[in-house]
Every structure is written in structure tokens, then in C-alpha cells.
Amino acid sequence: MRQRVRALVAVGVLVLGTGGAGTAQAAVAAPRCPTAELFATDNTAIITDPADPRLRDRLQRFGHDVRAIIHANGARPGASTLLDGVFWSGELKRATHERSRVFDVSKVNRDGLRHIAGVVAKRYHQESVLTFRCLPRTSREVDAVEIRAAGVSARALHDILVADPEAREELGGGSVTLDGRLILVAPLGDLPLARKFTQSLGVDWRKAEVRYGDEEFVS
Numbered sequence: 001m002r003q004r005v006r007a008l009v010a011v012g013v014l015v016l017g018t019g020g021a022g023t024a025q026a027a028v029a030a031p032r033c034p035t036a037e038l039f040a041t042d043n044t045a046i047i048t049d050p051a052d053p054r055l056r057d058r059l060q061r062f063g064h065d066v067r068a069i070i071h072a073n074g075a076r077p078g079a080s081t082l083l084d085g086v087f088w089s090g091e092l093k094r095a096t097h098e099r100s101r102v103f104d105v106s107k108v109n110r111d112g113l114r115h116i117a118g119v120v121a122k123r124y125h126q127e128s129v130l131t132f133r134c135l136p137r138t139s140r141e142v143d144a145v146e147i148r149a150a151g152v153s154a155r156a157l158h159d160i161l162v163a164d165p166e167a168r169e170e171l172g173g174g175s176v177t178l179d180g181r182l183i184l185v186a187p188l189g190d191l192p193l194a195r196k197f198t199q200s201l202g203v204d205w206r207k208a209e210v211r212y213g214d215e216e217f218v219s
Contacts, residue, residue: 033134033211034078034104036113037146039185040066041100042124046089048096050158055099058082063101066120070105073116078104083183084154086161087173095162097154100175102183110214117218128217132185137212144215147184147194149208152176152201160200167197185215 042062047054059082067077085098105113110133117129135142154176161167161174170193176182182203186194195205 033213035106036104036108036131036133038066038070038103038105038113038117038120039083039100039130039132040103040117040120040124040126041098043098043100044125046092046096047098048092048094050097050154052097055084055097057099059099059101062124063103066101066103069119069123070103070108070116073112073119075108075112075116076106078106080104082178083175084178085173085175086154086158088161088168090169095158095173097158098175114216114218117216121219126219128219130185131216131218132211133214134211135213139212141214142212143188144213145184145186145188146211146213147182147186147198147208148211149182149184149198149203150180152180152182152203156201157182160197164197164200166193171197187215 042059043054045054063080067080070077080101080103083098083100083102085100087096087098088094089096105116108116113131113133117131120126121129132144132146133141134146157174157176161171170190174182174184182198182201184194184198198208199205
């Protein structure tokens with residue numbers, strides 16, 4: 001878990017658990033899951049001040065360049081969404097902040113997605129880039145879940161994370177879109193803590209969207 005938390009902090013995305021299929025059925029199945037997603041940032045600094053002007057960067061040039069990388073490597077870029085991330089630093093003993101983007105990718109297989117993520121990681125000096133391939137729930141390749149839920153602010157994410165020692169240590173942090181949608185990517189086996197943390201953010205689990213798939217951290 002510690003290694004995964006470090007990777008998530010580097011990527012700038014949320015890690016939350018999910019697991020047993022029976023419990024996950026309480027959430028709403030996602031109707032529009034892209035072939036794959038890529039979570040990345042061009043930031044290499046540690047930002048601890050939520051008022052830091054770098055957190056207002058819309059990463060437009062970065063978004064354009066990553067879409068070009070996706071296209072140049074034989075895949076098709078789709079939508080790109082800004083994310084505000086909040087992560088716990090065990091070394092600093094405080095929360096850190098991150099601006100990143102999630103990119104929809106189609107016309108790509110596992111190896112192609114891994115290659116694209118590797119190019120992005122190298123070009124922007126990232127420890128790792130997170131990928132998520134959407135798969136049928138019954139696929140043998142499923143090892144992770146992405147949970148999306150509306151009604152969460154970056155401020156609330158910060159406050160709940162800081163106040164919850166278990167979430168800080170095990171989950172590491174999370175991200176929300178600018179319109180307040182939580183995005184959680186996690187291994188298939190961590191549902192109890194994930195659900196507890198999600199609900200502490202005020203999320204109605206019955207209204208959350210669940211996407212099944214395969215995650216990979218690519219460096």
C-alpha cells in the first residue's frame with residue numbers, strides 16, 4: 001500500500017479502494033466508459049499552499065501536447081478534464097496540492113496505452129503516470145475500479161483527509177474536477193475503507209458511478 005500511495009501522490013490522482021462485487025452493486029454502473037484513461041501532470045514541485053497561483057493553471061498547453069502525443073502514437077484522444085488533487089505527505093506531515101488532467105483515450109490496447117504513458121512520464125519528468133483501461137466487469141483482467149461521484153469540493157477533500165488518519169495513511173489523497181466530481185481509482189479489494197471515506201465526503205453511494213478495469217502506474 002505504501003508504494004501505491006507514493007505512486008498516487010506522484011501522479012496526482014485519488015486512490016480509494018473498492019472490492020466485493022456484491023457491495024459495489026449498490027452504486028450506479030457507469031454508462032459511458034471510454035476505452036482508457038490517462039492521469040498526468042507536468043508539475044514536479046511540492047505545493048503545500050492551497051492559494052498557490054500554480055493551482056490556478058488550466059494546463060491548456062500541457063493538455064494540447066499530451067493529446068498530440070496520444071495521436072502521434074496511434075491512438076485517438078478524447079475529452080480532457082482538469083483535476084484538483086489533495087494528497088498527504090508522510091514526510092512533511094501535511095497535505096499537498098496538485099493540478100492535473102485526466103485524458104480519455106480510444107483506439108488503443110494495453111501495450112499502446114502503456115507506451116503513451118511512458119512517453120508522457122519521461123517528457124514531463126514524472127515518477128509515474130496512471131492509466132485505467134475500462135473493461136467488462138466479468139473480465140479476468142479487472143483489477144481496479146474507478147468511482148465517480150458528484151458534490152465534492154477540493155476544500156472538503158482536504159479537510160476530511162487531514163482529519164482522518166486511516167485515510168491519510170492508506171488512501172493517500174484524492175482529486176476532484178472543477179465542477180465538484182470526485183474521481184477515485186483503486187484496487188479491487190479495498191472497498192470498506194473507500195466507501196467509508198467516500199461517504200464521509202457527503203457522497204450518496206447509491207448515486208456513485210462505478211467503472212471496472214485494469215490500472216497501471218507507468219514510469
